[in-house]
Amino acid sequence: MKKQLLVLVLLFCLQAPVLRAQTAACIKVEGEVTTPLTLCAEEFAKMKHTEAIMKDRDGKEYRYSGVPVSEILKQAGATVGKDLRGENLSKYLLVKAADGYEVLFSLAELDSTFTDRVVILADQLEGKPLPAGKGPFRIIVPGEKKPARCAFEVTRLIVRFSSEH
Amino acid sequence: MKKALLIGLSILFLFLAFTREQVPAGPYELHYPVYFGNRLNISPANPLTKEGVYLGRKLFYEKRLSINNAVSCGTCHEQQHAFTDAKQFSMGVGKQPTSRNSMSLANLLWVRSFFWDGRATSLEEQGKEPILHADEMGETLEHVSAKLQQTREYPKLFKLVYGNDSITGDRIVQAIAQFERTLISANSPYDQYLQGKYTPTEKEQRGMTLFMTHPDPEKNVRGANCVHCHAAPKMFADLFHNNGLDSLPKDKGREKITGLPNDRGRFRAVSLRNSALTAPYMHDGRFRTLEEVLDHYSEHIQSSTTLSPFLQDASNEPGAKSIRLSAKEKEELIAFLQMLTDSSFITDPRFSDPYKTEIRK
Numbered sequence: 001m002k003k004q005l006l007v008l009v010l011l012f013c014l015q016a017p018v019l020r021a022q023t024a025a026c027i028k029v030e031g032e033v034t035t036p037l038t039l040c041a042e043e044f045a046k047m048k049h050t051e052a053i054m055k056d057r058d059g060k061e062y063r064y065s066g067v068p069v070s071e072i073l074k075q076a077g078a079t080v081g082k083d084l085r086g087e088n089l090s091k092y093l094l095v096k097a098a099d100g101y102e103v104l105f106s107l108a109e110l111d112s113t114f115t116d117r118v119v120i121l122a123d124q125l126e127g128k129p130l131p132a133g134k135g136p137f138r139i140i141v142p143g144e145k146k147p148a149r150c151a152f153e154v155t156r157l158i159v160r161f162s163s164e165h
Numbered sequence: 166m167k168k169a170l171l172i173g174l175s176i177l178f179l180f181l182a183f184t185r186e187q188v189p190a191g192p193y194e195l196h197y198p199v200y201f202g203n204r205l206n207i208s209p210a211n212p213l214t215k216e217g218v219y220l221g222r223k224l225f226y227e228k229r230l231s232i233n234n235a236v237s238c239g240t241c242h243e244q245q246h247a248f249t250d251a252k253q254f255s256m257g258v259g260k261q262p263t264s265r266n267s268m269s270l271a272n273l274l275w276v277r278s279f280f281w282d283g284r285a286t287s288l289e290e291q292g293k294e295p296i297l298h299a300d301e302m303g304e305t306l307e308h309v310s311a312k313l314q315q316t317r318e319y320p321k322l323f324k325l326v327y328g329n330d331s332i333t334g335d336r337i338v339q340a341i342a343q344f345e346r347t348l349i350s351a352n353s354p355y356d357q358y359l360q361g362k363y364t365p366t367e368k369e370q371r372g373m374t375l376f377m378t379h380p381d382p383e384k385n386v387r388g389a390n391c392v393h394c395h396a397a398p399k400m401f402a403d404l405f406h407n408n409g410l411d412s413l414p415k416d417k418g419r420e421k422i423t424g425l426p427n428d429r430g431r432f433r434a435v436s437l438r439n440s441a442l443t444a445p446y447m448h449d450g451r452f453r454t455l456e457e458v459l460d461h462y463s464e465h466i467q468s469s470t471t472l473s474p475f476l477q478d479a480s481n482e483p484g485a486k487s488i489r490l491s492a493k494e495k496e497e498l499i500a501f502l503q504m505l506t507d508s509s510f511i512t513d514p515r516f517s518d519p520y521k522t523e524i525r526k
């Protein structure tokens with residue numbers, strides 16, 4: 001009996017970290033980066049935030065708050081700022097969402113040395129966490145005519161080289 | 166004397182030509198419309214060859230893949246139903262039916278997640294499951310390989326495809342995957358329309374417009390917005406959404422794979438090509454007709470925390486929870502869905518059961 005209990009406890013202990021890892025709200029930054037990152041909600045909330053306004057399908061403007069994608073890429077060691085030149089201009093960022101949706105940005109589109117537009121990875125809408133189905137992280141691209149690149153439930157940011165020969 | 170020998174040899178040659186089926190060989194060339202794009206899901210280790218596709222077709226219809234030698238892939242994926250089986254759930258070798266509805270196999274070349282919950286990322290990975298599942302074929306890969314190794318035909322074919330006659334589970338699923346990648350459906354009236362060879366009727370045209378349009382009652386724009394997930398022109402997307410079938414889904418769908426609560430009740434947005442042939446509908450085959458499917462989206466969307474955001478904010482009536490289509494609009498949408506039926510796909514001899522053809526001979 002005791003032995004069975006021990007096995008059960010052991011099994012639970014082994015399972016627990018796996019379950020936590022699966023259910024935690026985190027994003028991964030990977031690909032052509034020197035430091036692949038896993039950023040979870042708590043840690044993300046402590047990063048320096050910026051606001052961005054996005055016009056949604058209903059035509060109304062909404063105020064989001066989050067971290068500039070360029071900052072996240074910088075932390076991961078992607079080629080941004082002064083390093084974004086030469087062959088690095090053929091790199092792109094693929095944003096993957098939990099529902100399978102994918103959108104793409106060229107690195108230059110996200111970089112403050114190229115543009116004043118600040119694309120953010122938002123974790124707040126009008127001062128509150130994002131609603132179910134859209135959070136915990138959403139890409140916000142201000143000034144676009146369609147919200148189609150503002151992907152919901154972002155789970156991965158992947159930097160790659162264009163593979164065209 | 167020489168002449169007699171020549172005639173004799175010619176007769177022998179003709180006899181051999183007619184009695185022995187020639188196995189085609191060489192790289193297999195895929196043909197598909199440019200508008201499908203070239204984002205193909207082909208495993209680099211398993212390039213398509215004519216001999217591989219030939220073997221794959223035989224194996225797809227091979228009943229020895231099942232423990233009682235009575236069920237093949239083709240049993241639950243019949244060509245006449247666009248490779249589904251017209252049943253809510255399928256019966257394999259066991260006493261239990263399958264837990265989900267048999268899926269169409271058209272245009273898998275572009276699919277990146279297989280099964281209703283997307284748990285396999287390649288056809289090679291997907292193909293093993295039905296062979297092993299107790300309610301489908303109930304076999305082991307070792308036993309199937311041993312059974313095929315004892316036949317006269319298969320070791321020769323495996324040698325032709327793989328260089329030696331060793332039959333393994335990996336080789337079996339690789340060949341089946343090659344055959345399945347050739348199941349391209351691209352000759353429906355909708356394709357002919359896209360290629361400028363067919364003019365839709367007014368009803369079809371109105372259905373197409375509804376299919377492609379997001380409803381906006383404030384601007385008086387009517388729409389069904391099907392295209393948001395069933396993306397044109399392939400009519401599917403590698404997306405997982407909860408389409409509001411139940412507020413408490415009995416089958417948790419993708420959540421079972423990812424362990425994430427926000428994946429509850431999410432399933433793949435499958436292709437609508439040939440959907441007039443693939444009834445019943447949904448992962449649990451709950452709807453018998455396309456009319457019932459449209460009634461669901463039009464009037465019966467069930468709210469839950471994981472309901473697709475695209476179904477939450479989409480209606481032709483301000484504030485309504487479902488899309489709200491008129492009876493006429495539903496008929497128009499069905500006319501458009503019928504434009505996606507590819508009759509040449511379901512009669513193409515390249516995809517048919519070779520064993521049936523042989524019997525007919």
